[in-house]
Amino acid sequence: MILRGRRQRARARLRAAALTGVDALDRRLPLAAAARAVLRKAFPDHWSFLLGELALYSFVVLLLTGSWLALFFDSGSRQILYHGSYTPLDGLPVSEAYDSTLHISFDVRGGLMVRQMHHWAALLFVAALTVHMLRNFFTGAFRKPREINWMIGVLLFLLALLEGFCGYSLPDDLLSGTGLRTAHSIVLSVPVAGTYLAYLLWGGAFPGHVLIGRLFVLHVLFVPALLLALVTAHLILVFHLKHTQWGGPGRTNRNVVGRPMFPYFAAKSTGLFLFVTATLAVLAAVAQINPVWVYGPYRPDQDSTGAQPDWYLGFLEGALRLMPDWETSAAGHTVMWNVLVPAVVLPGVLSVLLLGCPLMERWVTGDDREHHLCDRPRDRPVRTAFGVAGVVAYGVLFAAGGNDVAAFAFHLSVNALTWVFRVCLVLGPVVAFAVTKRLCLALQAHEREVLTQGTQTGVVRQSVHGALEPEHAPADPARLYRFVVRDLPVPQTAAAGDGRLRRLQVALSRWYAGRRVEVGATPEQRRYAEEALAEPERRKR
Numbered sequence: 001m002i003l004r005g006r007r008q009r010a011r012a013r014l015r016a017a018a019l020t021g022v023d024a025l026d027r028r029l030p031l032a033a034a035a036r037a038v039l040r041k042a043f044p045d046h047w048s049f050l051l052g053e054l055a056l057y058s059f060v061v062l063l064l065t066g067s068w069l070a071l072f073f074d075s076g077s078r079q080i081l082y083h084g085s086y087t088p089l090d091g092l093p094v095s096e097a098y099d100s101t102l103h104i105s106f107d108v109r110g111g112l113m114v115r116q117m118h119h120w121a122a123l124l125f126v127a128a129l130t131v132h133m134l135r136n137f138f139t140g141a142f143r144k145p146r147e148i149n150w151m152i153g154v155l156l157f158l159l160a161l162l163e164g165f166c167g168y169s170l171p172d173d174l175l176s177g178t179g180l181r182t183a184h185s186i187v188l189s190v191p192v193a194g195t196y197l198a199y200l201l202w203g204g205a206f207p208g209h210v211l212i213g214r215l216f217v218l219h220v221l222f223v224p225a226l227l228l229a230l231v232t233a234h235l236i237l238v239f240h241l242k243h244t245q246w247g248g249p250g251r252t253n254r255n256v257v258g259r260p261m262f263p264y265f266a267a268k269s270t271g272l273f274l275f276v277t278a279t280l281a282v283l284a285a286v287a288q289i290n291p292v293w294v295y296g297p298y299r300p301d302q303d304s305t306g307a308q309p310d311w312y313l314g315f316l317e318g319a320l321r322l323m324p325d326w327e328t329s330a331a332g333h334t335v336m337w338n339v340l341v342p343a344v345v346l347p348g349v350l351s352v353l354l355l356g357c358p359l360m361e362r363w364v365t366g367d368d369r370e371h372h373l374c375d376r377p378r379d380r381p382v383r384t385a386f387g388v389a390g391v392v393a394y395g396v397l398f399a400a401g402g403n404d405v406a407a408f409a410f411h412l413s414v415n416a417l418t419w420v421f422r423v424c425l426v427l428g429p430v431v432a433f434a435v436t437k438r439l440c441l442a443l444q445a446h447e448r449e450v451l452t453q454g455t456q457t458g459v460v461r462q463s464v465h466g467a468l469e470p471e472h473a474p475a476d477p478a479r480l481y482r483f484v485v486r487d488l489p490v491p492q493t494a495a496a497g498d499g500r501l502r503r504l505q506v507a508l509s510r511w512y513a514g515r516r517v518e519v520g521a522t523p524e525q526r527r528y529a530e531e532a533l534a535e536p537e538r539r540k541r
Contacts, residue, residue, distance in 0.1 A: 044244070044245035055129045116287075130157070134391075137383075140380065174299070186343040253371070253533050318402075366509060388432050396425045450483065
């Protein structure tokens with residue numbers, strides 16, 4: 001009893017001292033109130049919201065492994081004789097960058113695993129960013145007030161592509177050298193300024209002696225700093241604007257229903273980080289990737305058979321292969337349309353469309369309200385159809401990037417396969433758009449049937465008149481909520497005296513938002529939906 005009392009008094013003194021220290025620290029640096037607000041912040045609980053965290057944690061692994069690799073990598077382009085552990089290349093002239101890559105892979109303890117872990121993390125980072133952006137697009141999470149956050153995400157995606165290309169080119173092997181040769185051709189295709197840009201970037205004629213060093217500085221300093229700054233800004237805006245959430249009973253446009261950041265979300269997020277790290281470590285240990293010793297050092301007079309870039313640049317490779325061999329010579333200059341259009345114009349147009357997506361939809365629909373509930377893709381048929389058409393176009397370009405490998409594996413003609421991909425690139429997105437839009441409208445029609453008649457039980461009854469009719473049961477209220485609470489824009493109407501731009505806006509609005517299936521809700525259900533979709537009061541003033 002005496003010992004127990006002493007222990008309790010000691011614990012009480014420790015708690016009092018801790019509270020006194022926290023109070024003294026809070027008076028000088030008032031963080032307690034902000035920390036409590038952050039820890040109590042609610043986060044919606046849905047698996048699709050973890051895609052952004054997947055990208056974040058793969059980026060953390062990239063920073064950790066990349067910092068370790070930078071300690072051993074030499075980006076020099078000077079030619080030396082290789083005398084390392086990989087005996088098949090012993091005595092061959094290689095660049096210092098290639099030599100250091102082999103040194104990391106075979107002579108540094110754990111170097112090969114960390115290097116492969118870094119490469120797998122890069123692929124996962126871009127993949128998670130891509131799927132995360134698709135979720136935001138299909139659910140309308142890019143609308144007001146999150147337009148700037150969407151643009152930050154697009155810039156993150158573009159910088160991730162640049163960062164991946166820089167890292168992919170650093171080993172100076174035959175595969176990455178082939179990619180640099182392609183990049184050199186793309187820069188040369190820029191009218192008038194292309195030759196000057198190529199000379200400045202490569203420091204002279206291809207392959208030059210300064211590009212690897214410049215790519216190394218970009219890869220380990222400038223681009224990661226920009227990525228880190230944009231990720232920080234993205235997270236701050238997510239905290240400030242609150243997270244979007246899927247519709248459901250009790251969830252409105254004015255609240256957030258979810259779990260608190262601490263301890264639930266913090267524990268869940270920590271578990272995801274550990275799982276991502278462990279998965280990348282296992283992949284690095286059992287799945288070989290980018291074996292530069294197999295490709296050999298880069299030589300300008302050689303090419304790698306079946307050379308393919310990393311998957312995120314596959315669409316660019318496919319576009320280059322599908323573009324016809326068109327050139328124009330005028331005033332002493334040659335415009336290489338076969339390179340300029342697929343490698344410069346197409347990525348530029350796609351970047352502008354992605355960045356301007358929130359502004360374009362806002363202009364077409366005239367919708368200036370705040371949106372904190374996720375759209376269901378079926379409720380926005382045209383937007384969903386556009387997204388699916390873009391995914392199909394990307395898939396065709398990605399498959400076309402390996403047309404030579406596919407032709408060799410299936411004993412087909414490369415020319416015939418190229419023409420098949422060209423036809424699919426033109427017709428595939430059109431067919432995908434029409435089919436997706438029709439499916440969305442069909443799903444809406446099915447929901448109207450469920451709302452008015454209920455769900456089929458599988459039992460068929462025969463009436464006294466001999467007619468066979470399926471038996472229906474009332475649908476689940478949570479399911480009916482999703483049918484009724486739909487945040488749909490109202491098509492704009494034209495007025496007398498409107499200009500051409502306004503009439504164009506009205507026509508696009510009717511085409512974009514006019515086609516829908518009314519669910520036939522009761523007045524009470526409509527009133528409930530209007531209350532759930534009403535804007536936050538503080539934003540109306």
